[in-house]
Amino acid sequence: MFGIVNYPTFVLTVLLFLAIPGPGLLGIVAATGKNGQRAGFVSTLGVVVGDWVHMMLAGIGVAALLQANPLVFKVIQYLGAVYLIYIGVTLLRVKVAEPSALPGQRSPGQSVDAGTRDFRRLFLITLMNPKAIVFYMAFFPLFINPAEHHGAWTLLAMGVTVSCLTMLFCFAVVLLVNVITTRLKQHVWIGKIAHKLAGVTLIGFGIKLSTN
Numbered sequence: 396m397f398g399i400v401n402y403p404t405f406v407l408t409v410l411l412f413l414a415i416p417g418p419g420l421l422g423i424v425a426a427t428g429k430n431g432q433r434a435g436f437v438s439t440l441g442v443v444v445g446d447w448v449h450m451m452l453a454g455i456g457v458a459a460l461l462q463a464n465p466l467v468f469k470v471i472q473y474l475g476a477v478y479l480i481y482i483g484v485t486l487l488r489v490k491v492a493e494p495s496a497l498p499g500q501r502s503p504g505q506s507v508d509a510g511t512r513d514f515r516r517l518f519l520i521t522l523m524n525p526k527a528i529v530f531y532m533a534f535f536p537l538f539i540n541p542a543e544h545h546g547a548w549t550l551l552a553m554g555v556t557v558s559c560l561t562m563l564f565c566f567a568v569v570l571l572v573n574v575i576t577t578r579l580k581q582h583v584w585i586g587k588i589a590h591k592l593a594g595v596t597l598i599g600f601g602i603k604l605s606t607n
Contacts, residue, residue, distance in 0.1 A: 398539060398549040405538045409557055413564045418520050418600045419445075423565055425486060425593040426513050427572040435569030437510045438517040442565065443558050445521025450554045453531035454547075478523045480601035482516065486594030 399405055413420070419442045427435030521527070535553055 399553060400538050402538075405553070406556065406560065409560050410564060413561060416596075418524065418597060419517060420565070420568070421593055421596055421600075422482070422517050422520050423569065424572050425597075426517070427569045428576045428593075430513065432569050432573040433510065434513045435572065436566065437513045439562055439565040439569065441514040441517030441519075442521050443561055444514075445518045446527070446557065446561065447554065448522055449524075449527040450531050450550070450557070453528045453535070454550050456532075474523055476523075476601040478519055478601075480598050482520065483594040483597030483599075483601060486597065487591060 423435050423438045423442065426438040535550065538553070539549055
């Protein structure tokens with residue numbers, strides 16, 4: 396299919412990587428738990444757009460440039476780490492709403508502003524991970540048939556597949572998290588623990604990214 400070798404294996408591998416908890420997935424879960432499923436959907440779109448930037452950069456060989464210039468790679472890496480730590484600290488300091496304030500109860504203007512923030516936050520979290528470029532640069536060739544590939548069309552087909560799988564998987568996670576948080580919203584302490592755990596985990600990801 397479009398020069399992609401073992402397409403079913405490609406799909407299963409992408410799903411496997413999506414299921415591994417990372418900054419993007421954790422950010423989507425945190426946004427859903429705090430502001431409802433709309434925030435989770437918008438955050439997912441931020442991740443998808445960020446992934447497309449990485450895939451396009453990988454496609455034009457920026458990964459090779461980053462590997463050839465360790466200083467540039469480190470600078471981008473540290474910026475990503477600082478942003479993750481900032482988001483983590485923000486989650487640690489956030490005040491969880493009382494039970495009467497259900498997820499998604501905002502005026503239309505507030506919803507638009509919050510949606511923009513959710514999109515931007517997850518877009519930046521995804522974008523600030525330069526290792527994703529290297530990952531796509533190393534991952535895609537594993538499923539490309541050199542004798543049958545169609546150049547940019549093959550890479551486009553792989554990118555569209557990754558985006559569709561990301562949206563399907565993350566939308567399912569958003570729906571599940573929204574059901575759980577809606578039912579447990581009356582227990583404020585659960586929300587507090589969830590935010591603290593998400594904050595600490597994001598800070599951990601930031602520290603790990605900066606020390607690798």
